[in-house]
Amino acid sequence: MPDLLEQLGEALGAAHVVRGPAVAIDYTHDEALTADPVTPLAVVFPGSTDDVVTVLRWANEHRIPVVARGSGTGLSGGCLPVADGIVLCFDRMRAIREIDPDNGIAVVEPGVTLDELNQELAPLGLIYPVSPGEQSASLGGNVATNAGGMRAVRYGVTRHHVLGLEVVLADGRIMRTGGRFVKSSSGYDLTQLLIGSEGTLAVTTEVTVKVQPRLVEAATVLAPFATLDEVAHAVPHIVSSGADPSILEYIDVLAMSGITRSAGLDLGIPETVKAETSAYLVVVLEGMDATRVEDDVQAVGSLLSKLGALDVYVLPATAGAQLIAAREKAFFVAKASGADDIVDAVVPRAAIPDYLAEVAELAGEHGALVTGCGHVGDGNVHLSVFQPDAEQRHALIRSIFAAAVAAGGAISGEHGIGTEKQEYYLDTVDQSALALMRSIKSVFDPRGILGPDRLFGPTGESA
Numbered sequence: 001m002p003d004l005l006e007q008l009g010e011a012l013g014a015a016h017v018v019r020g021p022a023v024a025i026d027y028t029h030d031e032a033l034t035a036d037p038v039t040p041l042a043v044v045f046p047g048s049t050d051d052v053v054t055v056l057r058w059a060n061e062h063r064i065p066v067v068a069r070g071s072g073t074g075l076s077g078g079c080l081p082v083a084d085g086i087v088l089c090f091d092r093m094r095a096i097r098e099i100d101p102d103n104g105i106a107v108v109e110p111g112v113t114l115d116e117l118n119q120e121l122a123p124l125g126l127i128y129p130v131s132p133g134e135q136s137a138s139l140g141g142n143v144a145t146n147a148g149g150m151r152a153v154r155y156g157v158t159r160h161h162v163l164g165l166e167v168v169l170a171d172g173r174i175m176r177t178g179g180r181f182v183k184s185s186s187g188y189d190l191t192q193l194l195i196g197s198e199g200t201l202a203v204t205t206e207v208t209v210k211v212q213p214r215l216v217e218a219a220t221v222l223a224p225f226a227t228l229d230e231v232a233h234a235v236p237h238i239v240s241s242g243a244d245p246s247i248l249e250y251i252d253v254l255a256m257s258g259i260t261r262s263a264g265l266d267l268g269i270p271e272t273v274k275a276e277t278s279a280y281l282v283v284v285l286e287g288m289d290a291t292r293v294e295d296d297v298q299a300v301g302s303l304l305s306k307l308g309a310l311d312v313y314v315l316p317a318t319a320g321a322q323l324i325a326a327r328e329k330a331f332f333v334a335k336a337s338g339a340d341d342i343v344d345a346v347v348p349r350a351a352i353p354d355y356l357a358e359v360a361e362l363a364g365e366h367g368a369l370v371t372g373c374g375h376v377g378d379g380n381v382h383l384s385v386f387q388p389d390a391e392q393r394h395a396l397i398r399s400i401f402a403a404a405v406a407a408g409g410a411i412s413g414e415h416g417i418g419t420e421k422q423e424y425y426l427d428t429v430d431q432s433a434l435a436l437m438r439s440i441k442s443v444f445d446p447r448g449i450l451g452p453d454r455l456f457g458p459t460g461e462s463a
Contacts, residue, residue, distance in 0.1 A: 012051055020040070069141075167194060169202050267319060352379060
């Protein structure tokens with residue numbers, strides 16, 4: 001193996017192939033709470049598509065596992081290395097190749113972060129609206145997991161914004177899918193197949209995304225409710241009101257206390273109201289015209305009052321932005337508070353009250369504390385699980401996922417499966433679908449070198 005790595009270093013430049021003991025700790029894990037760091041044989045830093053071709057031809061020939069990595073912000077072990085493989089890291093491929101306002105697109109390399117792209121788009125009055133919380137996340141990583149986030153209720157998720165991809169297949173062939181057009185009825189949609197495949201089918205080297213006009217006026221409405229049932233009941237009324245919220249979030253009282261305390265944020269909610277509150281609904285309204293946004297705020301506020309809100313607060317602009325920023329850091333607050341895992345289930349939004357009631361019962365049965373917040377507008381529930389006993393936690397999470405599937409949902413709305421949710425996924429996935437996905441994997445990657453041991457387990461010659 002040292003000779004093979006030497007060979008790869010000669011092809012890419014020795015400085016771009018970092019070997020075992022010299023691998024920085026950041027490259028041995030992602031943000032999954034349950035995964036132990038793994039030091040790979042090497043971390044390889046390609047600088048171009050041609051470099052990726054070279055690496056994959058070399059890896060395929062020698063049957064060496066390859067794990068692609070963006071910014072490492074994932075929560076499911078998706079970029080967790082394997083000890084006998086390499087990590088293909090895109091820190092050097094961070095070019096924004098083109099911004100085309102006339103066609104409403106941007107073309108980027110996979111290492112470009114959300115923050116970097118939006119900094120370039122802002123002076124043009126444009127935005128890439130997918131916002132999964134961590135703005136240091138890369139576009140390549142977002143493609144791998146079909147990232148979503150709080151703004152999905154208005155804008156959708158990654159797959160709704162990616163028009164085309166350049167990828168390198170496991171044997172080193174370059175393939176392009178899609179393009180600059182927004183519709184096509186020409187053969188299989190390989191772009192959509194690759195989005196969410198978690199690096200198991202191909203390695204992304206270029207992404208073409210749609211960009212949107214940047215909305216310049218915004219208001220944040222905060223409504224405390226006595227029960228989560230009332231929060232869930234209010235959501236379809238808001239969605240159908242015509243206000244078109246950009247963000248529609250529920251935050252339970254424990255999660256709200258944690259994120260506001262961590263951010264040093266006082267929202268001015270009277271203690272008498274807090275005492276009656278079980279959950280908060282956060283509604284962010286945006287637009288180009290201040291008067292229209294103000295009208296929407298008045299309409300939504302009136303509607304929330306009729307739907308049982310204990311009160312309705314229109315937050316000052318600074319406080320509203322701080323609350324959203326604090327909500328985006330909910331994972332890190334939970335981590336700092338000692339959470340043992342984060343669950344990312346999705347159910348039909350009307351099923352949320354019954355689902356969360358069942359989760360509360362399950363938590364009690366397993367001696368655990370479970371707190372939550374989520375994208376209530378699209379049914380995506382994020383639960384922080386506090387149960388240090390691994391056996392009890394494992395049983396609880398299996399039951400939480402089973403309840404989500406029984407409610408008509410799935411075990412992940414946006415974090416993906418990776419290595420850490422694989423066992424739960426295999427418990428719940430349709431077996432015919434699983435067999436078909438494994439067949440697709442074997443066509444794209446016959447030797448099974450890409451993203452081994454994640455999503456649905458080993459396939460191909462390396463299994």
